[in-house]
Amino acid sequence: MSPVIELGEMRHGESADEPVVAPPRRPPGPTARVALLGFLVLLVVTAAAGPPRRAEPIRVPAPQGAAFVILPDRVVVADGPAAIGPGGRVVVAHRLSSGEPVWRFALTAGDHVLGLTAVGGGLLVTSSPAGDGDSVSAMLDPATGTLRWRHPGYPVRTASGGLLLENPRPPGAGTVRAVDPASGAVRWTLPVPGQEVGYRRDDHGVTQLVLVTPQGRVTVYDADSGAVAHTGRVASVADRAAYRYAQVVADLLLVEDAQGSVTAYGLDRLDERWSVPVGSRAGLWFAECAGMVCLRNQVGGAQALDPATGRPAWSDERWLGLGPVGDRLIAAERGVGEELELSALDPSTGRVLARLGRWRVSGNDLPSAPLIGLRTLTEDRTLVGALDVAAGQVRIRGILPGAWSECADTGTALVCLRPTGGMVIWPVGR
Numbered sequence: 001m002s003p004v005i006e007l008g009e010m011r012h013g014e015s016a017d018e019p020v021v022a023p024p025r026r027p028p029g030p031t032a033r034v035a036l037l038g039f040l041v042l043l044v045v046t047a048a049a050g051p052p053r054r055a056e057p058i059r060v061p062a063p064q065g066a067a068f069v070i071l072p073d074r075v076v077v078a079d080g081p082a083a084i085g086p087g088g089r090v091v092v093a094h095r096l097s098s099g100e101p102v103w104r105f106a107l108t109a110g111d112h113v114l115g116l117t118a119v120g121g122g123l124l125v126t127s128s129p130a131g132d133g134d135s136v137s138a139m140l141d142p143a144t145g146t147l148r149w150r151h152p153g154y155p156v157r158t159a160s161g162g163l164l165l166e167n168p169r170p171p172g173a174g175t176v177r178a179v180d181p182a183s184g185a186v187r188w189t190l191p192v193p194g195q196e197v198g199y200r201r202d203d204h205g206v207t208q209l210v211l212v213t214p215q216g217r218v219t220v221y222d223a224d225s226g227a228v229a230h231t232g233r234v235a236s237v238a239d240r241a242a243y244r245y246a247q248v249v250a251d252l253l254l255v256e257d258a259q260g261s262v263t264a265y266g267l268d269r270l271d272e273r274w275s276v277p278v279g280s281r282a283g284l285w286f287a288e289c290a291g292m293v294c295l296r297n298q299v300g301g302a303q304a305l306d307p308a309t310g311r312p313a314w315s316d317e318r319w320l321g322l323g324p325v326g327d328r329l330i331a332a333e334r335g336v337g338e339e340l341e342l343s344a345l346d347p348s349t350g351r352v353l354a355r356l357g358r359w360r361v362s363g364n365d366l367p368s369a370p371l372i373g374l375r376t377l378t379e380d381r382t383l384v385g386a387l388d389v390a391a392g393q394v395r396i397r398g399i400l401p402g403a404w405s406e407c408a409d410t411g412t413a414l415v416c417l418r419p420t421g422g423m424v425i426w427p428v429g430r
Contacts, residue, residue, distance in 0.1 A: 058099040061092075062423035068415065069116035069123070070408050071142050074102060075415050076123060077423060078113040089113065091125055093145060096413065096425060103145030111136070117155060119163060120181025122148060124155055137165055139184060149184025153177060157205040158223045162187075164206060168196055176209065178226060188226030198248040199223075200267060210253060210267070212246045218253065218270055232270030235263060245278075249286050250293050250307040262286070264293075264310060274310030290324035290347040302331075304350060314350035325371070325389040328353065339375055344392045354392025359385065362407045370395075372407045384414055398428045 062068070065080025074096055079089035088109045093102040107113065111127040114135060118124075123142045128135040137155050139148040153165025153175075163181045168174045174192035179185070190197075190209065198210040200220075208229060209221040216236035220229045235257035237243045245256045252264040252273065263275040276295075278284055283298035292313060293305040301317035320340065322331035329347050332340035335358045342356040359373030371387040373394065382404045385394040398414055405419040414426040 057427075058425040060094050060099045060423040060425065062417055062421060064419070064421035066417060066421070066423070067113050067116055068406075068408070068417065068423065069118060070096075070410055070415060071118055071123065073097070074142075075423070075425070076116055076142075078116055078125070079107075081112045091116070091140075091145075093142070096410065096415075099425060105138075105140055105145045105147070108136070114154070118142070119155070119157060120161060122181060124163075124181075126155055134167060134169075139181065148182075149179075151177070151179060151184060151186075156199065159202050159204040159207045160224050161205075162224060164209075164223065166197065168192070178223070190221060190226060198246065198253070200248050200251065208267070210248055212243065212253070212255060214243070216255075218265075220267065230268075230270070232265075234265055234270065234272075245286065247286060249288050250291060252293065252307060254286055254293075264307075273308070276305070276310050288324060289322070290327055290329055292347045294322070304347065313348060316350055328389050330356075330371070330387075330389050342373070342387070344389045356387055356389070356392070356394055357385075359387065359394075361387070370409070372397075372409055374404060374407060376403070384409075384416075398426060400424075400426060 060075065060077065062077045063080050063083035065082050067078045067080065069076050074093050076091060076093045078091045083089055089107045089112060091105040091107065091113065094100060095102060105125065107127050110129050114126045114128055116123065116125055123140045124137055125140060126135055126137045134152045135154045136150060136152050138150040140146065141148060151165050153167040156164040156166055158164060161181070163179050165177045165179055167176070174196070176190045176192060176197055178187040180187060192211065193213065198212070199206045200208040200210065206223045208223055211219050212234065214237045216234045218232045218234055220231070221227065222229050234253065234255050237256065243256050245254055245262050247254050248267065251267055253267050253270065254262050254264050256262050260279050261275045261277045264273045265271060266273055285296055287294045287296055289304055291307065293307050295303040295305060300320050301315070302319045302322055303315040304313045305311065306313050318333045319331045320333055322329050322345070327347070329345040331343050331345050335341045339358045339360045341358050343352045344354040344356060345351065346353055359375055362372040362374055371389065373385045373387045375383040377383050377399065380402060382400045382402065384397045384400060384407055386397055386409055387394055397409055400414070400416065403419060404416040407414050407416040411430055412427065414428050415423065416426065417423050
């Protein structure tokens with residue numbers, strides 16, 4: 001199957017499929033012949049000076065299954081779960097320009113990295129014991145690797161630039177703490193007495209926290225101050241133990257009632273909006289879909305509900321997965337192996353706005369950067385594309401020799417991991 005090059009550009013011979021055929025052109029006129037002669041003279045002079053040297057890729061040590069994050073002038077690599085050295089797993093920063101190691105941070109013995117996040121001017125390393133245990137978030141100075149602070153909990157960003165650390169435990173023992181990213185000072189702590197906490201978000205992060213007890217009491221908290229914004233009541237759960245559904249989606253609180261339906265309440269006044277039957281179907285969940293409410297299941301397919309009325313807006317069984325990107329949806333249908341056929345959708349109608357082609361989406365990304373897609377070509381090569389869902393286009397960023405599992409695009413370089421271990425920084429230009 002040919003790549004979808006309506007969405008990007010590819011030089012002749014780089015496609016694994018059919019070559020691009022140029023349309024016939026008219027012979028050049030006298031003026032064009034003079035310009036062409038000058039160009040040929042310049043080409044001969046340039047060739048006499050020797051061919052330009054291609055920038056060499058920079059190799060960086062990275063074990064199999066490593067995680068990484070890109071900072072303004074460096075790449076930070078964390079050992080994967082299979083990497084166990086004499087001193088335990090480590091996080092190492094390298095210069096993007098040379099690959100030279102800058103600093104090294106050792107994790108607590110037995111811990112493995114869950115995530116690397118640039119937040120609040122620092123680098124947050126979240127780790128957890130290999131077995132069962134609480135996750136821990138450690139804030140490092142990105143220039144030196146010096147530890148600024150360490151707290152238990154998994155990080156959640158707030159819309160104002162703050163940080164929440166969620167420490168889920170058995171009902172009645174969990175907590176959420178608001179922490180100053182710069183100093184690590186705890187601003188407030190919220191106990192989680194029952195079901196896990198729900199989050200109301202905008203484009204920048206969490207704005208409110210929502211707790212629902214099995215008896216149907218709802219409390220909404222401000223994410224910055226921890227103050228109670230308002231309280232109310234919803235239908236209590238049938239078994240008085242836990243809701244199957246109690247989540248915040250598209251500014252609505254969705255909870256299951258005793259009749260096997262999910263009822264939507266407006267978060268601002270906790271007023272009942274609509275109800276849909278879900279019965280006892282396993283593997284069913286609701287998700288935010290760029291302003292719509294999507295109803296998904298483990299088998300595949302999707303149905304979008306109007307958040308104002310709960311009425312079905314559209315459904316499509318072909319989508320294996322979908323998710324919001326800005327004000328559009330990216331949807332995937334079956335492709336070849338791990339590479340899926342991707343499309344950009346209109347959330348309100350489900351209409352396909354653009355076909356992005358066959359890609360395996362990389363798990364690493366940068367703030368405000370496009371998604372990265374990888375595609376295996378013939379002769380052991382990998383095509384790398386920047387997926388612009390909003391524009392419905394793909395910009396080809398390079399063709400790399402070999403197989404690659406993850407890539408990130410800095411704008412001037414591709415930073416990629418091999419599935420068997422090893423990292424390379426490829427200069428590609430803007």
